[in-house]
Amino acid sequence: MFGLAKISVAAAVLLASTAAAGPSPGSHWVQQRSTPAAGAGAAAHAGALRAGALKPVEAVLQAPRGGMVKPPPGLYANAVDLGARKAAASPVDIVLLGILSGFHIGFGGLLAVTVGGSIPAIKSANPGLQKLLFGLFGLPFGLFMVLVAGGELFTGNTALVTAALVEGKATVANLVKNWTCSWVGNLLGSVLLAKLVVAAGINAAPGTAAAIAVSKVSSPFMPTFLKGIVCNWMVCMAVWVAAGATSLTDKYLAMILPVSAFVAFGAEHSVANMFLLPLGLFSGASKSVSWQDLFVKNILPVTLGNIVGGALCQTMPYAAVYGSLLK
Known part of the structure; x- marks a missing residue:
């Protein structure tokens, strides 16, 4: 242990000495992006x-x-600024962008069901691989569209607008306005897309969609709530880092890993469920699942869990370290 410590200190001294001495011979072969x-x-x-x-x-x-991604203090400052802009937006703009984001996440959900939900042989032989494919193909695409094209996604806003609130760049009224309007907009867009998909006949796996709806409303309140915490902690980390990236490639890499992970291990995302559950109802699950079940047994506990995951788990630790929370 002491030997490793000595080696680490020696390496640090060597690196520092090299930096002080200037570029080494042959360093012209290495070119770095800089501003x-x-x-x-x-x-x-x-x-x-x-x-x-x-x-x-x-x-x-x-x-x-x-590099192409801001360092951690810069990511926090970027989240605060982005949250402040979202908090200042008008209710109409938030709802309209929320509807678009509901469509975007819904497109991702449809892709997940179409690809990952349509491979029963792989699911039977290798369930881990099926979960990986279900996570990789779908919701990462939806969130990528939200981040690049612009939108108001309730789940991401739980972290961003909270950061602005902590730093005095938003009020509680701003936060309530943003969360409420984005949630309503996301719901409208998601349900409209689910209806459109069924009417257009492009739901390639109606049985899978119905089974997903039945499964999601069958879990007790507390596990569903906790799954919502885990999910949005990861989603908000994806939004947090991707928003601080400057290239499409970096944004995608920052986003795809946490999003595909939460999908693969079965966490719960309220906006994704706003599409998946109605799609299941329109695909045959209405025989055993009601709209009341949809909201009371899933979307409500997941929404509450998403708030905890985004506002408390994601934002508050960074606000304490890089912001003014404990200052």
């Missing part, structure tokens, strides 16, 4: 190191970070 701000930060860092203001280990830890 004027990043260059200025690197120059200031090198100057502080040469002046002895930074110890070698501190120099390594505080070195400016490159």
Whole structure:
């Protein structure tokens, strides 16, 4: 253990010394993306190191970070600014963008059912692979459309607008307005799309859709609530990081892993369920599932869990470390 510690310190000192000495021979072969701000930060860092203001280990830890995604403090600041803009939007704009986001997430849900829900042989022989495919093909696509095209997604807003509230850039009234209008818009878009899909005859797996609806309303309140927490913690992490990325590739990579993971292990997303459950009802589940079951036994507990996952689990720790929550 002590040997590893010595090696780590030695490596840190070596890296810091190299940074202070300037570029090494042959370093012209390595080109990094940089911005004027990043260059200025690197120059200031090198100057502080040469002046002895930074110890070698501190120099390594505080070195400016490159890349296409903001560092953690920048991600928090970005979330605050984005949440403030969402909080200031008009109710009409939030509802309209919420409807679009309901459609986008619904398209993802339809893709998941069409691909991952239509491979019974794989599900029987290798259920883990089927869950992976169900998660990879569908909801990541839907969330990607929301993030790139723009929208108002209730689940992501639970984290973003909360961050703005903590930093004094939104009021409680703003938060209630945004959450309510985005939730209503998401519901309208999701149900409309479910009706459209059935009317158009493009639901390739009606039996799977009906089975999903029956299964989701059969779970007790508390497990469903807890699944909502886990789900939106991961969704909001995806939104948090992807919103701080600058390229489509980085946004997609930041988003696909947590979203496909929560789908694969069966967590609950309120907006996705706003599409999947009505689709199941329209596909034959109405014989055993009512609209009251849909809301009381699933969407309500999942919504509450999503709020906890986004506002408390995702936002509050970062607000305490990088924001003003405990300051």
